[in-house]
Structure formats: C-alpha cells, structure tokens
Amino acid sequence: GQVPERLLRSAQTMPQDARNLRAENLDKACNFLLTTLTKKLDEMVDDFVGISESDAADNGSNEVSKVLAEAERLQPKQWKALKKMGAKGLSQALHPCSKGKAQGVELLPVVFGLSPPYNLITINFEPLFDAVECCIGRFRRDLLENIVEAIGQMADDAVGSDSNIIRRSAGGSGSGGSGGGARNSGDSRGRAGNGAGVGGSGGHNGGDSGRTSNGPALLQPDSNKVLSLMCSFKDNVESSLTRRLSVGKFYYTGKNEANLKHKTQVLVEMQKLAAEACVAAFRKTTLKVERHVPFNALSTLVEKSFAACRKEYRKELAHSVKKLLAKQVKRLCDDLTGTGGLLSKFFLGFLEYVVATDTLENSSKTDSKVLLKGRKLLLKVENLANKLHLLHLQAREVEDPAKVGKAMSQRLSLFKEEKATSHGKRKR
Numbered sequence: 001g002q003v004p005e006r007l008l009r010s011a012q013t014m015p016q017d018a019r020n021l022r023a024e025n026l027d028k029a030c031n032f033l034l035t036t037l038t039k040k041l042d043e044m045v046d047d048f049v050g051i052s053e054s055d056a057a058d059n060g061s062n063e064v065s066k067v068l069a070e071a072e073r074l075q076p077k078q079w080k081a082l083k084k085m086g087a088k089g090l091s092q093a094l095h096p097c098s099k100g101k102a103q104g105v106e107l108l109p110v111v112f113g114l115s116p117p118y119n120l121i122t123i124n125f126e127p128l129f130d131a132v133e134c135c136i137g138r139f140r141r142d143l144l145e146n147i148v149e150a151i152g153q154m155a156d157d158a159v160g161s162d163s164n165i166i167r168r169s170a171g172g173s174g175s176g177g178s179g180g181g182a183r184n185s186g187d188s189r190g191r192a193g194n195g196a197g198v199g200g201s202g203g204h205n206g207g208d209s210g211r212t213s214n215g216p217a218l219l220q221p222d223s224n225k226v227l228s229l230m231c232s233f234k235d236n237v238e239s240s241l242t243r244r245l246s247v248g249k250f251y252y253t254g255k256n257e258a259n260l261k262h263k264t265q266v267l268v269e270m271q272k273l274a275a276e277a278c279v280a281a282f283r284k285t286t287l288k289v290e291r292h293v294p295f296n297a298l299s300t301l302v303e304k305s306f307a308a309c310r311k312e313y314r315k316e317l318a319h320s321v322k323k324l325l326a327k328q329v330k331r332l333c334d335d336l337t338g339t340g341g342l343l344s345k346f347f348l349g350f351l352e353y354v355v356a357t358d359t360l361e362n363s364s365k366t367d368s369k370v371l372l373k374g375r376k377l378l379l380k381v382e383n384l385a386n387k388l389h390l391l392h393l394q395a396r397e398v399e400d401p402a403k404v405g406k407a408m409s410q411r412l413s414l415f416k417e418e419k420a421t422s423h424g425k426r427k428r
Contacts, residue, residue, distance in 0.1 A: 007155060007226060008358050011351040019351075022154060023344040027337040029146045034333050037139045041132060041325045048128045049318045063124045064317065068310045071113030075306060078110045087295035090302065094291045100282060108282055111306045112313070121278050125270040129263065132325065133247065140245045143336075144238055147343065148230070151350050155226045233353050237346050244335060244342065250328050270321065277316035284316075285309040 045051075049064045083090070085105050092102035100107040109119045243249060248260035251269075261269075286305040291298065336342050 002225070002358070007354055010154070010157075011354040014351065019348060022150060023347050026146065026150045026343045026347060027341070029150075030143060030336055030343055031333070033139055033142055033146070034329060034336075037135065038326060038329050040135055041329070042322055044128065044131050044135065045318050045321045045325070048131075049314045049321075051314050051318050063127060064314060067121060067123055068112075068313070071111065071310065072307075074113040075110060078113075079303060079306075082107070082110055083299055087298065090295070090298060091291050094287060094289060094298075094302070096287060099279075100287060107286060107302070108278060111282060111286065111309045112278055120271075120275050123271065123274050125267050125274075128321070129267060129270075136245050136250060140241050144234070144241060147237055147346055148234055150347060151230060151233070154347075154350075155230060229354060229357060230350075233350050236349075240342065240346075244332070250332065252331075269324070273320040273324065274317055277313055277320055280316045281309050281312040285312050 048062055050062050082105060085102075089102050089105040092098055093100055093105040093107055095102075106119070108114065109116075112121050114121060247263055247266065251261040251266050285308045286302060289298070289301045289305050293301070334341075338344075
C-alpha cells in the first residue's frame with residue numbers, strides 16, 4: 001500500500017524543534033544505557049582482577065589470582081637466593097633511582113614470579129575480553145529497542161494509533177535478536193507478546209512470538225505499511241550499530257579505518273597494561289621501604305612489602321583496564337549522541353526514508369502508466385503491420401499485369417471500332 005498521508009505529512013513538515021526534542025530524548029535514553037554499561041564493565045574488571053579478595057585469596061579462581069598465587073609460591077626460593085647478595089646490593093636496589101635493580105639484584109621478578117629474559121607478567125585476558133564483548137552485545141540490543149521505541153512513538157502519533165502496536169510489532173520482528181520474542185513473548189523486550197500476527201520472527205528464537213490470542217488479528221492497512229517501513233529501516237539501523245560496536249570499532253583509536261583493532265591487538269595492549277601495573281604497584285609499596293635500617297630489619301620489611309605489592313597490583317591493573325574501557329565508552333558516546341550523532345541521524349533518517357519511499361512508489365506508478373501507454377502503442381503498430389502484411393498477400397494473388405494490359409488494349413480497340421461503326425451509320 002501507499003505511505004500513509006499523515007505519516008508522510010509529518011515527515012515532511014515536522015518542525016525542527018520537535019525533531020530536536022525527540023532526538024534529545026533518544027540521547028537521554030542512550031546516556032542512561034551508557035552509564036549502566038560503564039558500571040557493568042567496572043564490575044567485570046573488579047571480578048577479573050579479584051579486587052575484593054583478601055591477601056589470603058591469591059589462590060582464587062580468576063586469572064589474576066592464579067598468576068599471583070604462583071608468584072607467592074615461588075617467592076621464598078627466589079628471595080632466599082637474593083638475600084645472599086647482602087645489605088649493600090639490597091639497599092642499592094631500593095634506591096628510587098635504581099627502580100628495584102642493582103648489580104646482581106632485581107626485586108620485581110621476586111614479587112611477581114617473573115622469568116628471564118623478559119621478566120614480564122603474563123595474564124590471560126581472553127575471558128575478560130569475551131565478557132566485555134557480550135556486555136557490548138547486550139547494550140546494542142537494548143539501544144536498538146530504544147531506537148525502535150522512539151521511531152514507533154512518532155509513527156503511532158502520526159497514524160493515530162492508540163495501542164502502540166506498531167512499535168511492539170516492529171520491536172519483535174526482523175533479525176538479530178533485539179529482545180527475545182519467543183523467550184519473553186509478553187514482556188517489553190519481546191515487543192510482540194500482545195501484538196498482532198505479524199511481528200514475530202524476532203528475538204533469539206523467533207518462533208510464535210507474534211501469534212497470541214490477546215491482541216488484534218491484523219493491523220490496519222496504514223499500520224501495516226508503517227510497520228513495513230519500520231522493519232526495513234530497523235534492519236539498516238541494526239547493521240550500523242553492529243558495525244560501530246564491533247571489536248575493531250569499539251577499541252579503535254580514531255576515525256581512520258587504519259586504526260581499527262583486532263582481538264589480538266587488544267589483548268596485547270592489555271598485556272602491556274599488566275606489565276605497567278607491576279611497576280606502578282612496586283613503586284608504591286616495596287620502593288617505599290625505609291632503607292636506612294640494619295640488614296635483618298631491612299630484609300624483613302622488604303619481604304613483607306611483597307604481599308602488599310601484589311595487593312596493590314590488583315588495584316593498579318583494575319584502574320588501568322577500567323581507564324581503557326572508559327575511554328572507548330566515551331568515544332562511543334560521542335559517536336552516538338549529540339549533534340551529528342548516529343542516534344540523531346537514525347531518527348532524521350527515518351523521516352527521510354518515509355519521504356523517499358513515497359517518492360519512489362509514486363515514480364514507479366508513473367513509470368507503470370508510461371509503460372502501459374507504450375504497450376498500447378506497440379499493439380497498434382503491430383495491428384497495422386498485420387494489415388499491411390495481409391494487403392501484401394492479396395496483391396500477390398492478382399493476375400499477371402501483362403495479361404491485364406493486353407486485355408484492356410483489346411477492349412479499347414473494340415470500343416473504338418464500335419464507335420467508328422456507329423458514326424458511319426449516322427452519315428448514311
């Protein structure tokens with residue numbers, strides 16, 4: 001069917017203030033989701049590094065706890081060998097300028113159980129990376145629902161729908177799982193639980209989310225057309241969000257496509273943060289030990305500082321990883337919201353999509369009329385060609401022209417003779 005006139009008029013004449021207001025409301029909803037996302041990411045980082053665990057919890061199950069537990073296990077043997085270097089070497093290593101190193105003495109590997117030649121801590125960040133990716137996926141689905149909600153509200157207002165059926169149906173249709181239509185067929189995420197018999201292949205399983213008994217069986221023609229427009233546009237929105245929230249785009253360092261990052265690059269960057277956190281924790285704990293004391297007291301203070309250093313390491317690592325993720329969320333916020341943001345473009349893009357669809361359909365109708373006239377003209381030409389062909393066949397059936405001419409000549413001669421005879425009789 002045609003684009004509803006009221007929706008088309010709304011798309012063409014909606015005041016700029018009204019457009020800005022709807023776009024701002026969508027931005028507010030997005031900012032709320034981003035705040036929730038940030039909190040969730042922080043919690044995930046804390047759980048990964050075991051930030052809430054006590055000193056005795058280095059035998060925890062998370063990746064960081066495993067590494068620190070191994071460091072604690074290796075510490076006595078390494079520390080025993082290091083103490084043999086004497087008070088002078090240990091005191092020199094604790095000097096701020098030495099950064100834990102002196103001739104034959106290196107304290108950092110003892111704290112974290114590091115192995116030569118590189119003495120770098122190795123942590124498997126893949127579980128955290130995968131958890132963050134899942135969290136971003138949930139954010140994308142929730143944001144898509146909010147976009148459908150905002151566009152659906154505008155469409156409902158335009159076509160005069162009181163039941164919100166358009167956005168409920170659009171939210172539960174299409175691909176990609178924007179809410180779990182079959183899994184939660186009655187809630188606000190399924191969007192099609194009390195909707196119509198069209199809308200229900202969405203969510204994770206699709207299924208029968210659109211076929212329920214507590215809603216109207218069919219949409220009105222105008223609503224059907226609006227729903228069709230929304231579902232088509234929703235697919236484009238979902239595709240754009242998927243690209244922006246991909247691994248490469250989420251961790252990118254700029255707008256240049258060359259700056260997109262793959263999973264391996266992100267894991268390497270996190271490993272770098274882990275190494276830097278070792279140095280930061282070491283400076284705040286072991287290097288703060290009072291150096292000007294007897295050797296026995298000094299060795300006791302240094303040994304006790306190792307446990308404090310590993311505890312501080314959890315905080316430093318958590319802070320660095322949170323800072324990395326917060327930076328990406330800030331860039332994501334800048335891309336999505338504000339003037340020229342994706343959300344504003346999505347909303348205004350739907351209005352343009354409505355106008356463009358109407359123009360295309362009207363153009364198609366005009367083209368159909370021209371095509372029909374052309375077909376009628378071709379039919380006339382074909383009829384004339386058939387008539388000419390028939391005349392040609394009839395002309396081939398006429399007698400030989402020479403015979404016809406000879407017969408006419410004979411008739412003319414007879415006519416002259418008869419005329420001459422009649423004239424002679426008159427003179428007599």
